[in-house]
């Protein structure tokens with residue numbers, strides 16, 4: 001098992017480039033199942049999650065060729081309509097193949113994703129959507145099976161603007177007969193990127209990025225070339241890395257609009273941010289101020305930035321109140337931050353963070369992807385050495401994290417546990 005070792009308390013300086021968005025490329029890769037013709041994706045990040053979805057697609061019959069930053073996918077024929085436990089267990093987003101399989105083959109059998117560290121994460125809204133489109137649904141032996149001769153457009157109201165349900169329903173509806181209207185849809189930029197990709201394939205989707213998405217079903221889709229949007233969460237993580245180390249960093253390849261809620265909170269905390277066309281310069285010579293945050297669906301403050309922001313608040317001046325409203329159990333990083341000297345109290349869905357002057361290096365673990373990112377950030381700011389274990393979580397979502405941070409002056413390395421034992 002590998003670990004990440006950080007010697008902290010060094011201001012980061014330089015330019016860091018953001019990769020393509022994990023949460024955009026995963027549904028887009030699933031959507032490539034919707035056509036028999038070839039799709040080419042650019043700005044594809046090299047991530048463990050991308051490998052998992054590619055192995056699901058290959059299992060279903062996709063031919064995939066990879067070049068650095070690119071993937072070409074062709075699915076001339078589906079060899080399978082089943083995504084077994086071994087894939088879905090590794091990554092919940094594998095469930096996103098259900099919509100495309102239903103649309104293309106009229107049937108799908110997918111292992112139930114189950115919960116994960118951050119919450120129970122049900123899929124009822126995905127299934128309600130498929131049922132509204134006319135699919136029959138059956139549960140059994142840990143699988144969900146859905147089938148429909150021809151999906152029919154329908155009006156679907158989502159009780160909660162679920163990102164995955166909006167994507168899955170959108171992908172099912174593109175080949176349905178008639179119009180589908182998703183109300184209370186998720187508005188995340190990744191939904192817009194998926195809709196842009198599908199529209200470039202010939203779909204008729206309007207309203208993506210708003211609460212109401214209308215999809216006029218078409219007979220077929222054809223492959224296209226598409227560049228994935230930059231990862232707003234990776235960008236946000238590096239903005240915080242600059243602020244927490246009191247550094248001066250240019251974060252390149254960003255869409256400023258997507259970062260508005262994060263930028264607003266950093267400014268409120270006293271961080272100096274200069275926004276350019278596709279970059280943001282962070283300057284933070286001093287200690288930040290404690291500010292309150294509440295996670296919400298987009299355009300609210302992203303839950304995927306909550307842990308990283310908490311690491312920053314742990315060294316802020318004053319107290320901050322962090323409320324998590326999207327997932328019911330996304331405070332696993334609190335105990336790890338406390339091991340480094342953070343003063344945090346949890347009351348239900350709220351964490352009260354009383355900033356301390358400095359954190360101290362410790363042995364901590366990544367309990368999930370963003371909790372892992374928070375440990376890296378805390379380690380970059382802490383005095384002494386921090387050792388982060390369970391880093392496979394981090395590899396799910398950060399391309400070349402170590403190399404990127406080293407290039408802006410961080411003392412960070414990845415080591416085998418054996419090497420550690422020898423030292």
Ligand SMILES: CC(=O)N[C@H]1[C@@H](OP(=O)(O)OP(=O)(O)OC[C@H]2O[C@@H](n3ccc(=O)[nH]c3=O)[C@H](O)[C@@H]2O)O[C@H](CO)[C@@H](O)[C@@H]1O
Nearest residue numbers: 023093121122123124125126162163164165303304326327
């Ligand atoms: C691969 C990907 O894009 N992952 C992102 C996606 O996850 P994901 O698509 O799983 O997140 P959702 O927006 O669906 O989930 C938000 C909330 O809705 C609940 N819910 C969801 C579906 C459902 O059928 N029933 C239900 O109750 C969930 O349990 C959760 O409490 O959006 C989340 C919220 O921005 C992000 O944290 C994840 O990084």
Ligand SMILES: C=C(OP(=O)(O)O)C(=O)O
Nearest residue numbers: 023092093304369370397
């Ligand atoms: C929670 C996340 O991803 P996933 O939905 O794939 O678990 C994330 O990216 O922070």
